[in-house]
Amino acid sequence: MKNIGTVAAKINLTGNVGIIPTDTVYGVVARCEDHVAVSKLYELKSRESKPGTIIAANLEQLEDLGLKRRYLTAVEQYWPGPISAVIPCANPELAYLHQGKMSLAVRLPADESIQKLLLKTGPILTSSANLPGLPPANSLAEAKKYFGEKVDFYIDGGDLSDRKSSTIIRVLDDAIEVIRQGTVII
Numbered sequence: 001m002k003n004i005g006t007v008a009a010k011i012n013l014t015g016n017v018g019i020i021p022t023d024t025v026y027g028v029v030a031r032c033e034d035h036v037a038v039s040k041l042y043e044l045k046s047r048e049s050k051p052g053t054i055i056a057a058n059l060e061q062l063e064d065l066g067l068k069r070r071y072l073t074a075v076e077q078y079w080p081g082p083i084s085a086v087i088p089c090a091n092p093e094l095a096y097l098h099q100g101k102m103s104l105a106v107r108l109p110a111d112e113s114i115q116k117l118l119l120k121t122g123p124i125l126t127s128s129a130n131l132p133g134l135p136p137a138n139s140l141a142e143a144k145k146y147f148g149e150k151v152d153f154y155i156d157g158g159d160l161s162d163r164k165s166s167t168i169i170r171v172l173d174d175a176i177e178v179i180r181q182g183t184v185i186i
Contacts (some may be wrong), residue, residue: 004113008120010153019129019143020117021111021157022055024166024183025136026143027126028151032065035096038125041081044150045127051098052127053084053105053166057118062106065123066091072106074171079108080115082183086170097125105168128165136165143177145153 010016011029015036022031028045030037032054041052056062059072067089075085084107086180089098098104109115118124128136129143137143138161140154169181 004120005069007012008117010155011117011121011124013152015040017044018092018151018153018155019137019140019147020155021160023107023111023114025160025163026138026140026157028052028129028147029124029126031121032097032123032125036103038096041125041127044147046132047099047127049099049101051101051104052125053107053168054097054104054123054125055107055109055114056123058108058113061118061123066094066104067104074168075106076108078169081108082110082164082166083107083186084148084149084166084168086168086179103170107166 006076006118007020010018014034017028017030017037019026019038025132028041030041059076062072063069071087078085084105086103089104090102129146130136131146137146139159164183167184167186168180168186170179172179176186
């Protein structure tokens, strides 16, 4: 991703929601600590009781957000990489993120430019750049067809049709439940 500082500045503006190339697919993004932007993202994606994924540069960012270390250490062997792990989150201060589900999907991307971006923005909430029931956008043109002027900015990452969404897992006792098979086969 080119010009990380400019992208970070756009994400950090209060209430901003945008489309960026993530470590997996194009994503609709909002800074996690920006309640207005998070609400806007969920409204844009018509998501009720279906939280997005939080991506962060490191475990400390997730802890600072309010997630418990013990749940993060249970899945940290999968990171960095394109595996999102659903962890418990009973923190009432994060209800705006988990939408009453009491859990959140989290991921530490391996992509160096995304890591640098997250160090400037803090954790961001992301959801694939698509409308319900439609495939994720593989290009900026496809993302613009879905969202038009409804987002505050677009960042071009080229054609991402060779990428898949992240694999989503949940750890249950000593077993792993695959919720969505993505780029990593488990």
